[in-house]
Amino acid sequence: MAVKTSDKREQGSASAEPGMSFRARHWLVGTNVAVMVVLAIAIFCVVQWFGFKYGSDFRADMTSTGVNSLRAGTVDLVGGLDSSIKLTGLYHQTDMDEENQKFLKAVDDLFSLYQSANRSMVETQSINPLKDHNQRNDLIERLRNKPKYKEEAAQHIALVEFFSNEIYPKLKEFLGAERAKVEQLMQDDPAFAGLQTATNIVQGFEVLGSRADDVVEDVQTALRDEIPQYTSAANHIKDYAAGSGASDGVKGFLSQIQEKGPAIIQAGGDLSEAARTFFNGARERYAEMVAKLTELETRTTNLPTLKLEQLRRDLGQSNTIVVETDDDARILSFDDVWPRKQQGGMSRQSKFEDHFFAGEAQVTSAILQMTSTDKPAVVFVKYGGPPVFTAMGGFNPMQPQPQGQYPNLKKTLERLNFSVKEWDLQASKDSPPTFDPEPSRVIYVALDPDPQPPQMPGQQMMPQQGQFDPAAKAAFLAKIGDNGRALFLAGWGEPSGPMPIPQPYDYADYLKTTWGVDVQSDVVVLSMISHEPGKWAPRGNPFMSTDWTFGDSVITESIRTMPGSFPNAAPLRRAETLPEGVEITDLVTVDASDQIWGESSIMELQQEFQQLNYSKGPSKDDVTGPFPIAVTATKGEQKIVVVSSNQFATDAVAGQQTLQLSGGGGLSVRKVNPVNEPFFVNCIQWLNDNEEQIGLGAVTEFAESRLTIEDGGKLTAWKWFAWAGWPAAALFVGMGAWFVRRR
Numbered sequence: 001m002a003v004k005t006s007d008k009r010e011q012g013s014a015s016a017e018p019g020m021s022f023r024a025r026h027w028l029v030g031t032n033v034a035v036m037v038v039l040a041i042a043i044f045c046v047v048q049w050f051g052f053k054y055g056s057d058f059r060a061d062m063t064s065t066g067v068n069s070l071r072a073g074t075v076d077l078v079g080g081l082d083s084s085i086k087l088t089g090l091y092h093q094t095d096m097d098e099e100n101q102k103f104l105k106a107v108d109d110l111f112s113l114y115q116s117a118n119r120s121m122v123e124t125q126s127i128n129p130l131k132d133h134n135q136r137n138d139l140i141e142r143l144r145n146k147p148k149y150k151e152e153a154a155q156h157i158a159l160v161e162f163f164s165n166e167i168y169p170k171l172k173e174f175l176g177a178e179r180a181k182v183e184q185l186m187q188d189d190p191a192f193a194g195l196q197t198a199t200n201i202v203q204g205f206e207v208l209g210s211r212a213d214d215v216v217e218d219v220q221t222a223l224r225d226e227i228p229q230y231t232s233a234a235n236h237i238k239d240y241a242a243g244s245g246a247s248d249g250v251k252g253f254l255s256q257i258q259e260k261g262p263a264i265i266q267a268g269g270d271l272s273e274a275a276r277t278f279f280n281g282a283r284e285r286y287a288e289m290v291a292k293l294t295e296l297e298t299r300t301t302n303l304p305t306l307k308l309e310q311l312r313r314d315l316g317q318s319n320t321i322v323v324e325t326d327d328d329a330r331i332l333s334f335d336d337v338w339p340r341k342q343q344g345g346m347s348r349q350s351k352f353e354d355h356f357f358a359g360e361a362q363v364t365s366a367i368l369q370m371t372s373t374d375k376p377a378v379v380f381v382k383y384g385g386p387p388v389f390t391a392m393g394g395f396n397p398m399q400p401q402p403q404g405q406y407p408n409l410k411k412t413l414e415r416l417n418f419s420v421k422e423w424d425l426q427a428s429k430d431s432p433p434t435f436d437p438e439p440s441r442v443i444y445v446a447l448d449p450d451p452q453p454p455q456m457p458g459q460q461m462m463p464q465q466g467q468f469d470p471a472a473k474a475a476f477l478a479k480i481g482d483n484g485r486a487l488f489l490a491g492w493g494e495p496s497g498p499m500p501i502p503q504p505y506d507y508a509d510y511l512k513t514t515w516g517v518d519v520q521s522d523v524v525v526l527s528m529i530s531h532e533p534g535k536w537a538p539r540g541n542p543f544m545s546t547d548w549t550f551g552d553s554v555i556t557e558s559i560r561t562m563p564g565s566f567p568n569a570a571p572l573r574r575a576e577t578l579p580e581g582v583e584i585t586d587l588v589t590v591d592a593s594d595q596i597w598g599e600s601s602i603m604e605l606q607q608e609f610q611q612l613n614y615s616k617g618p619s620k621d622d623v624t625g626p627f628p629i630a631v632t633a634t635k636g637e638q639k640i641v642v643v644s645s646n647q648f649a650t651d652a653v654a655g656q657q658t659l660q661l662s663g664g665g666g667l668s669v670r671k672v673n674p675v676n677e678p679f680f681v682n683c684i685q686w687l688n689d690n691e692e693q694i695g696l697g698a699v700t701e702f703a704e705s706r707l708t709i710e711d712g713g714k715l716t717a718w719k720w721f722a723w724a725g726w727p728a729a730a731l732f733v734g735m736g737a738w739f740v741r742r743r
Contacts, residue, residue, distance in 0.1 A: 070113050071558070073696045074364045077371075078117040085367060086123045087111050088139060088322040090315070093128040102352040103319060103338065110359045139322065140226050140315070147327045149308035156230035156306065159299045160219060163237045167296055171250070172212050174289055179205035181278060189272040197264050201257065208250045215240045227312040231303070238300035241293050251293040258283045258290070321359075323366040330366035337362050341670075364696050365415045376688050377419040377439035379432065380406065381476055383449040383468055383506075388422040405650040412681060416696065429472035432479060443687045444479070444486040448646035449506060468506050477510060483637045485687040487680075491646035492524040492543075492570040495602065502602060505570075515633045516575035516582055517642050523598040523623050525569040526605070530595050539595070545569045545645070547596055548629065551586040555632070555682045558695040564675030566645035567653060571598045571627040581635045587683075588630035588643075598623030632686070641683045648673075649680040 070078075078085075089111065091104040104126070111124040127135045143149065182202050186193040218236040222229040243249030261279030265271060314320060314331035321332040338355040380388045389404040410420045421433040449468070480486050488511065493503030505521040512518050525545045528536040540546075545566040550556035566588070574584050590596055597618040599605055618624055630643040647653055654676035678695070685694045 070117060070360060071695050073693055074360060075117045076692050077364065077367060077696065078114055078122060081118055081121040081371065083326055083371065084121045084123065086125065086324040087114060087363065088125045088127060088324070090127050090129050090322065091319045092130055094130065099352055106357055107321065107359060110363070114363065142324065143308065143311055143329055144227055146329060152304060153230045153306055153308065155303055156234055159237065160230070160233055162299065163296060164216065164219070167292055168212060168216055171289065172209060175205050175209040175212065179209065185275050185278060189275050191270050192272065192275040204253050208253060211240055227308055229309060231306055231309055234300055234303055238297065241300070242297040251290060251297065254286045254290055258286055321363065323363055325370045328370045330370065332362045332366065368693070368696060369417045372417050374440035375417065375419060375437060376441045376443065377421070377435050378413050378443050378445060378684060380422045380445045380447060382422065382424055382447045383472060384424065384426040385449060408651045408655055409649060409677060409680065412677060413684065416681065418684070425472040425476055426469070429469070429475040441485065441688055443684055444484065446486055446488045446507060448489055448491060473506065485639050487641045487643065487683055487687060489646045490519040490521065490570065490642060490644045492568040493521040494568055511642060512575070514579060515640060516578040517584065517631060517633060518573040518575065519642070519644055520571045520573060520598065520623065523570055523600045524602070525571065525590060525629065526597060526599040528595050543568055545590065545629065547590070547593070549589050549591055551589060553585055553587055553632065554691050554694060555587060555686050559675050559678050559682065562675035562678070564673040564679065565653070566629055566648045568647060569629045569645040571623045572629060572631055572642060572644050573627065583634050585632045586628040587632060589628050590625045592625040594618065596625060598627065639687055641687060648676050
């Protein structure tokens with residue numbers, strides 16, 4: 001007999017589950033599947049909540065470039081703090097300003113990274129200045145009570161107290177008494193009353209007496225500010241006591257009466273004896289008060305600049321970050337933290353996408369400055385030539401003044417807690433710059449001398465380019481001594497005259513005999529393109545070396561993938577037998593290539609460039625790779641770095657920018673050589689034995705882009721969920737269904 005399909009199902013079901021119909025079994029399995037799905041979602045929600053609540057301690061950076069994590073140096077610095085720091089973001093928050101919310105979110109994410117690096121020592125806070133008035137007032141009160149700022153205003157406070165307690169009461173009484181004397185004389189002596197001088201004196205005493213009250217009120221107003229304005233109070237006192245001119249202040253007014261009394265008596269004719277006594281006795285009568293005012297004026301000169309007042313001005317800006325320690329603070333402006341991709345224009349009216357995020361660099365630098373017990377110094381050593389950091393004095397619209405070569409580099413070093421000065425050996429070979437306080441170590445940067453200007457008739461002869469005064473060179477090398485630290489900027493001695501003869505490098509003998517490093521300054525690294533056999537063409541600027549490899553060193557580890565260039569580079573060659581105790585490590589190497597070599601025949605090359613006949617390739621007299629263009633050398637406690645490119649760290653090269661298409665189809669500005677400045681700074685940190693601080697505070701195009709953070713907790717949670725959450729949920733549900741079906 002035929003069996004129906006439905007009968008088979010019921011028979012099979014009955015045999016598998018006695019007493020349970022197929023429909024009941026179907027609903028049971030479906031219900032279990034639904035329960036398992038709901039349970040999986042619930043587990044995910046709990047994990048997600050835990051990630052938002054406590055995820056900063058367990059969060060993993062899933063990005064290949066590490067955009068959602070702090071640099072190792074920052075983590076080490078923050079993790080090793082032995083005193084607490086507080087990070088406060090003062091970003092305006094309104095429902096209408098969506099762009100500002102993006103800036104705020106990035107700052108909050110950055111704060112969470114710092115807090116996760118050392119939760120016991122890092123406290124964070126976000127304040128909306130438009131609403132959180134009490135929190136802002138608490139912040140200002142903390143700043144006012146920092147011991148460092150209380151101590152720095154001691155002279156200002158003493159000045160205010162001296163004026164308020166000793167000068168003002170006596171002066172007010174003194175001016176009133178003198179005014180009364182003059183008014184009485186005008187009543188008793190018609191001849192005196194007829195003098196215009198008498199009227200001016202009465203008015204002077206009246207005005208100065210009234211101004212004394214105004215000064216007291218102005219001083220009190222300045223001190224009632226949320227952060228007392230001691231400088232403003234001191235200026236009010238100074239202007240009243242001494243004025244801006246000889247006769248503007250009360251001291252000048254009294255001095256005029258003292259000095260001009262005899263002339264007034266002579267011009268007044270038949271004055272009474274009382275009037276004559278008034279003028280003749282003024283010198284003695286005013287002597288004590290003038291002496292007090294002179295002391296007051298002295299106290300108002302050379303008052304120190306108050307950092308607390310600068311903090312107040314900085315707090316007045318929009319969207320700032322405050323970094324605090326127990327006794328100090330730094331305020332980072334919006335432009336510090338969010339430099340524009342393209343310079344110019346109003347930063348705060350631009351979009352989020354128009355800025356780099358340099359938050360980690362700036363915050364870490366502030367922490368370093370306030371917590372470091374050492375204060376090293378960097379001295380740029382030159383021999384004549386234009387200024388290193390600033391433009392020369394004077395202004396001639398017909399002849400622009402040369403700009404300094406390293407002003408931006410100076411700012412970077414100062415932000416990293418270095419004091420920076422220059423030393424011109426030509427002007428003062430025996431007087432190196434001094435620092436207050438005394439630096440923990442001085443690192444010298446030996447610049448290649450610039451060409452000397454032509455000599456004018458009758459002008460004192462100056463040493464020719466490339467020729468140091470031997471005494472000046474000896475003074476510098478003696479300063480380095482046996483334990484010094486120095487960075488030598490060498491390179492190709494580019495010809496400066498009509499003959500293409502390279503100039504020798506001034507420190508070549510010292511580097512070769514002392515360190516075994518030979519600077520081949522008569523050879524320039526040339527970058528060409530071989531477009532057919534026996535034919536070469538310049539690759540852009542042929543003297544700008546862009547194809548090189550970083551060596552294995554802590555100096556280069558954090559910047560290995562960043563591009564850069566070394567203009568007018570010259571090969572370095574180490575001696576076959578190094579001086580005793582010297583160890584040399586290659587930092588930058590030009591690899592072997594038939595398109596890059598060290599050209600030794602500059603005259604022949606110049607002729608080919610002029611004739612556009614690029615048939616010259618590397619010859620037997622040229623230097624072929626591999627060869628280094630930057631090395632480190634150590635000998636005991638002494639360390640040096642030699643970079644054979646004397647212009648690579650100048651603002652013109654390290655700060656060179658170019659336009660390129662951005663991801664959204666627009667134009668953005670990028671640095672052409674983003675590695676140049678960090679490489680220089682890393683060399684300085686290595687010379688200062690600060691290997692753990694290499695990479696800290698570096699604001700480069702790469703660094704600025706690192707922390708444009710996606711939604712930190714969400715990004716990490718979603719990636720974990722995509723990789724593990726969904727598969728685990730499916731597996732969990734499947735196993736549950738399988739278990740039910742087996743029953």
